[in-house]
Amino acid sequence: MFESLTIPSPKRNVRFQTGWEGFFPYYAGFPESFAEAILSTADVSTHSVILDPWNGSGTTTYVASSRGIASIGIDLNPAMIIVAKARLLPPSEADSIQPLGREILKSAVEDKQPIESTDPLTCWFSTNTARSLRSIERSIQRHLLGPFTLTSEAINLDHLSCLAATNYVALFSVCRELTKRYRSTNPTWLRRPKANESKVRSRQASIERRFTSKLCSMAEALSTRSNATSSEQTVSELRRADTSVSILLDDSIDLILTSPPYCTRIDYTAATRIELAVLDPLLNETDDTLSRQMTGTTKIAGHHVEAAASWGSTCSVFLNSVKVHPSKASSGYYYKTHLDYFDKMSRSLANSAKALRAGGAAIIVVQDSYYKDVHNDLPTIISEMALAQNLKLKRREDFYISRSMSGLNPRARAYGRRPGAIESVLCLEKC
Ligand SMILES: C[S@@+](CC[C@H](N)C(=O)[O-])C[C@H]1O[C@@H](n2cnc3c(N)ncnc32)[C@H](O)[C@@H]1O
Structure with a gap:
């Protein structure tokens, strides 16, 4: 099912973001050209339903809609729901x-x-x-x-x-x-x-x-949008929700195309601080509450989280390396925030897998990173976590990214890490 899929690099290059796409810049997103290549070569039709459980600026929902395919985009950040909605304007x-x-x-x-x-x-x-x-x-x-x-x-x-x-x-x-x-x-x-x-x-x-x-x-x-015709008849639903809590659709999705929050200690709400300030009178929660809910939050969870065997062996080895790392706060703060990340990620993957019909596909873009000098092989961790949810890895393409979030850390070189990051496109099938 994935052999004929065209998989270009998911790296976003702002220089090529022009026209309508140029109004929706999001450092964490993949480009329209990537989603376009996937959806035009994947096994989907105008009767399919596509899901992006971490929809961000709405690249998946926009491209699906311009190809006349129904889609559902979920994101926890209200600012990103608004951005993704605007992008769907006919x-x-x-x-x-x-x-x-x-x-x-x-x-x-x-x-x-x-x-x-x-x-x-x-x-x-x-x-x-x-x-x-x-x-x-x-x-x-x-x-x-x-x-x-x-x-x-x-x-x-x-x-x-x-x-x-x-x-x-x-x-x-x-x-x-x-x-x-x-x-x-x-x-x-x-x-x-x-x-x-x-x-x-x-x-x-x-x-x-x-x-x-x-x-x-x-x-x-x-x-002047070139692909202007089909989107007006196509249903794209955008929902503000926490995918680690629920997605509420069983066996209804044909294809998932997404990039989850990476484990790079990015506060996804800080990136949209000004947008959230504009929206403040409309929201009934503070930036802090929102930021704590996010997968990848830099804040410690209020409840106790324990590592689970279903997260896989690569995750277990990585978490243990963080826990025993000699640097300050590794066994405390850093261990706990990583636990929180993997806990939310595994719940989100379980919810996403439940939403997918048997034989459906999930295409997940994910980047590796480092904790100090310890390699966090997130693509392998996600593949193993997904397997516990009956999502079997069928194809993986790796792309080298020279400028990564984890490379922005000024101490990156001192830890002897290799520069850049590997961005992987994981192609999984629900058994
Ligand atoms: C890597 S970005 C997705 C980018 C998207 N592919 C694009 O092209 O713009 C990850 C998104 O996950 C969202 N997110 C983080 N935790 C979440 C959660 N628990 N539930 C739903 N969305 C979440 C963030 O707000 C962020 O927009």
Whole structure:
């Protein structure tokens, strides 16, 4: 089943991200060209259903939808659900983007509500700038969100329209541009200004210009999308959920295409800090709660986790090497955070396997890394974990990545690690 599959490198190259794809940059994603090659050569048809249990910026759901294939994308991060939703906006909406944007700005200017001192936007922006940004966010809410989306407790992101999501993405992008000076070479890191550092100031008119210009380029890119035809008839469902808890679909999926969070100590919520600050009034949980739930969190779980034999021998040897490592906190903090990662990963794999029909395929992109000088062979660990869930490895392709997250650690060389990382594409079949 996998012999005829074309498997290009899953490495994302930002230089090649242009047009509509260019509006959804995500350091952790695989490129559209990769998902395109897989879905066009895999054994799927327009009657199939594709699942991405860690959907991120929605590359899988977008490519499935543009090929006329139904898909379900799950992610825990509300910001990523919005990004993936916006990406699904059909080209027939291209002409609505700018007139709607003008209405949103007109009503934002009339909004005289002061900014609350606890508003997370004030962390990076001066009071007036934060107020201007918040008034646009409130205006998006007034124009495009209603009782179907906003329940009495919080927002139901599964119901958000692609048009509303597009306006949020334009606002995210304005905030990202304005906070550029707080970013470092680590793509996941947006630092908070120091106490003596000035915050970002931008006039309301300039913010409006940036927002309008973003929407204008998005409308242009959307209208020239080459694969514009099929997505309007195709069902793509985006769900905000924790895949380590449940996926709720048994034997209903024909193919899984995904890249799970890597074990590289990335805080996936820190990467979207500014987006989460924009969404703050809509969410009923803090960044901290969200970050603790994430697979790969750098925070220690509140409950006791124990290693399980079903995680496989490679995982067991790796965990033991972390536990007995002589460096500080290895047997405590680092061991516990790795346990948490593998615990959530094995639960997610079990839930994903349950969702897959017998004979269905799972294509998983995963990267190796290091703990200090100890190699974390995540592709092998995931293959062994998957086998315990009746997912049998049928093909594996390895690609060398010269610039990896684990290589960003300045001590990487001192530990004698080989530079870069191996990104593997695992092709598994449900027996
Ligand atoms: C490597 S990224 C996926 C990138 C995606 N393939 C793309 O092209 O954008 C992993 C995603 O898993 C999500 N995630 C982490 N823990 C999760 C969990 N327990 N349940 C669901 N999603 C989770 C993160 O928010 C992140 O978006």
